[in-house]
Amino acid sequence: MISCGVLPALPRLLAVSVLAAAALAGCKEKPAPAPAPAAPPPVQQPAEPAVTRDQAMAALLALPEVKAWSAEIEKRSHGKAHGAVIEDDPQPRMLNGRAYWQLSFVENRTDRVLRRESFLVARTGNDILVEDTETDSMLSLDDWRRGIHKIRLKSAD
Structure with missing residues (x-):
């Protein structure tokens, strides 16, 4: 049999145990956050192929x-003259941080x-620029072609 003095202590003991368990549960270390997923490695563009002088x-x-x-x-010359591409200068010409072969059609x-x-x-790469001697600037191949087309139209009139 249980004595009368123990019975009132039982609910107190149970209450203290519950409070202690709750306090311990609150003191637990929080788990470390999951590490962020690793960023994918940067996609590297394939390097543009080098262009040799002969290829240019x-x-x-x-x-x-x-x-x-x-x-x-x-x-016009009946085979006495020929068109040719020559190198103007073996040193690359730097333009906007890019190196170019300096060539002329003669x-x-x-x-x-x-x-x-x-x-x-x-x-x-495959970039070709054309020197505009009138403005002392460089034209893209497309802009140069548009200019040639305009000249052909004017000369046809």
């Missing part, structure tokens, strides 16, 4: 305008060489 010259000779000029020179005659147009061909 071939790119110019492949332009339809340059092909037409070459054919015109051959025809009419190569036995007694002289006549410059037709000056170009910059990027040493990486």
Whole structure:
């Protein structure tokens, strides 16, 4: 049998135990937050391929305008003159932080060489610029072509 003095102490003991358990539960260390997912590595663009001098010259000779000029020179001179691409300076020309081959398309005659147009061909990638001697600036290939088209239209009138 349980004595009368123990019975009132039992609810107190139970209450104290519950309070102690609640206090201990509140004191538990909070779990560390889960680490943030690792950021994916930055996607690196593949490096643009390097363009050799010979490749730059071939790119110019492949332009339809340059092909037409070459054919015109051959025809007009009856094969005595030829179109050619020459290197103006082996040192790269830096423009907006980019290196370019300095090349020109010329009419190569036995007694002289006549410059037709000056170009910059990027040493990486496929960018081609054309020198505008009237404004002393460089034109994109597309802008240059639009200008040539305008000249052809004017000369046809």
